Amino acid sequence: MLERIAARDGALHAYETVMAESALAEAASADRNLAAGGSRGPLHGVPLAVKDLLWTHDAPTAAGMAIHRGFRAGEDATVVARLRAAGAVILGKLAMTEGAYAGYHPDMTVPINPWDAEAWPGTSSSGSGVATAAGLCYGSIGSDTGGSIRFPSAANGLTGIKPTWGRVSRHGAFELGATLDTIGPMCRSAKDAAAMLGAIAGADPKDPTALLAPVPDYLAGIDGGVAGLRIGVAPAFMALGCDDDALAAVEGARDLLRTLGAEIVEIAFPDASQILRDWFTLCAVEAASFHADTFPSRRTDYGSILSTFLDIAAGVSAVDMHGIAVRRLAFRGRVEAAFAGIDLLLLPVQGLSGPTMAGVLEAAESERGIANLLRYSCPFNMTGQPTITLPAGATAAGRPVGVQLVGRHLDEALLCRAGHAMQKASDWHRRRPGPSAQH
Template sequence: MTLTGEMAFAELTEVSAQIQAGAVSPVALTEAMLERIAAKDGALHSYERLMPESALAEAALAEAEIARGVVRGPLHGVPLAVKDLCWTADAPTAAGMALHRAFMAPEDGTVVARLRAAGAIILGKLAMTEGAYAGYHPHMTVPLNPWDVEAWPGTSSSGSGAATAAGLCYGSIGSDTGGSIRFPSAANGLTGIKPTWGRVSRYGAFELGGTLDNLGPMTRSARDAAAMLGVIAGYDAKDPTSLRAAVPDYLAGIDGGVAGLRIGLAPRWMAEGTDAPAMAAIEEARRALVDLGATMVEIDFPDSQQVLQDWFPLCAVEAAVAHEATFPSRRADYGVILAQFLDIAADVTAADLQKIALRRLAFRGEVEAAMDGIDLLLVPVQGMSGPTMADILTAAEADPVIADLLRFSSAFNMTGQPTITLPAGVTSNGRPVGVQLVGRHLDEALLCRAGHAFQSVTDWHKRHPRLQ
């Protein structure tokens, strides 16, 4: 089959319906997607590694099962891709690191295993920053933003963002330690869910910050994100930190709307350092949600400056633990940005960590108190809209600027709350801008419902880049 632009940019759930109706062959679709990747990804570098043999075998199995009336769910027969920090037993997992390029995991990570058990087709491994931190290793490929190759593609899950936005898969897995699902989702015009910490197993995923890391879906719509999250969420005995709470059917109530919901706005928190496109996107979301029947409530968000400053040493220490087998013993194999970040850990004392832990707990309680009386919170993804790669590299040299970039993201890694990122505008030069809805712990179903309601009356999520 020929993969037209319309079909390449279709939503995962739309493609799933066609597959299950017998109108689309998983094998033909996978072949066409691999051909599209070969034709388009040379200019984008979103894939670190393709897995065509296993993908075609998975497609053949899905096609045979569906023909017999065996349907495993909404991902069955749908081509997806995973960030290259997710273990795959049949292909190397590099995690953006030159020294791990040949690493073969002993088994699939839990997220990959669950996708495969649901009948999804894994097209390949998506490029990312080194070790899921902020910079790319000089010997690894750097993904480009399909909307504008000068634009920042988002940080570590940048390959996931670029591939999904460019129609090179129907959804992807990203990870988020300080914003790495949300930044590339916003930068590439996607819908992404950072789940509640522990909602999705982290077993079989390279670690950056163990108490901050999350795996989640990056897709073209809230409905698609709900479909993927429903497959990957849930307790996993291999990850004792995963939550035992039952996983709801995120798709079942997605049409419930937002009428009667109270959605918070924190104007004082948002005002400082937030540019005009980001505020325009917030206004777009506010207006649409009010028209749908939600009530907006102004709240005072707790001062997040200290917890934001705490994120850096905490994440550095957790990353140093994750890298202790190879750093500093193999420092020469590391890029400068990750190595300098790991160096921070040496100056963090036990007393420092205890103070951070106590402040983190206090902040979490303050946020919970601030959200009393509201169902969700509407905030920007970042204060700086549509930055270029050069902007980010310059910002990396000035800690206060980077801290400002993380202001609306890392706070919710520190609290462990779930968020959904939704495309809600563009800059004057056409780069996507996103907003976040933030929920209470384990409120992903409500986030999916609210995101879908917003997308039922807007078309930002249906806009796609024009590829050469």
């Protein structure tokens, strides 16, 4: 893996920091433990990498920000500590957007999508998506505040889990939006993602918002299939802004699920237009709170995209925030009601399939374009529900297209089971971005 990173990452820029010395030491330790009969589980000895917003005691954590380059925490983030406890080898820290928002700091290098250099690599967790797709790690950790596990998973042909809010500890993670942020795995298959989620999920005394619910064995029932499950689809919701490739991917996934024995049920999804606008305001205020020690006092150290976003908070009143809180609770209740007759909901990841980087920047200039990017992601950060993103198609240019399954709170085991069933019956997750990224 280290040789592969050295040979290939100069063109892809997925890594912010390669931790070669510590990775070799961890690999040697894993070998010794295995030789002594001390296997720690399915991640023992597996080379993984983590997004550069998670603290590591032995490497800097910049969170995509020039202002934090060189910052070293005195401890590992809980997620990193749990991966290491599970025997994983941490190869390094993966590149990301500034502060986990939408744009890259001008001093940071943008990761390159290995499928197509012109294609969008996804947003905040782009380094995680690129490294995993290009075979520069066997799995990675991303974070998702409005789509940043789902977008790069879809863009790079990966499987990603955005867990229930609080299912995975956020201790030692730079914040974007505290009540929206989730941390989860990005892998090549649902089974790999289930193994990683099982290692990192659970209560944490260092994070009082981490849920106390017991963590199931996500691998134990993963072969249970989908026969008898009721899978919801929302035609009117999808008709609001999906291109043909996004619709085709959903239709293909729907037909596959039906073939595997699931019942497809049409539902009416609640109007999400206001909650999408509320997401922007809420996230801006929460981000401004986190950055209060350095912004606006050190504005010149920030890139224009993040600083413009943080400026939104100055015009938001307490009355505005109360309205958002009330509408958020109401929307969550309406979504729960929509799930009353279904087990999972099948949706696009985004309305724009395989966009170029230029296309995303153009879309971001209009409210409609932003809505088409975020309509199917942000609502589930506002409700806190878990999702799994699965590769399910390709554009005419060969860029990956993903779909997502959405579950009820803490229903990650069912999401893993459904994703695995689909992947046993299809090969989208086995496709790689050309000979240069093959193993």
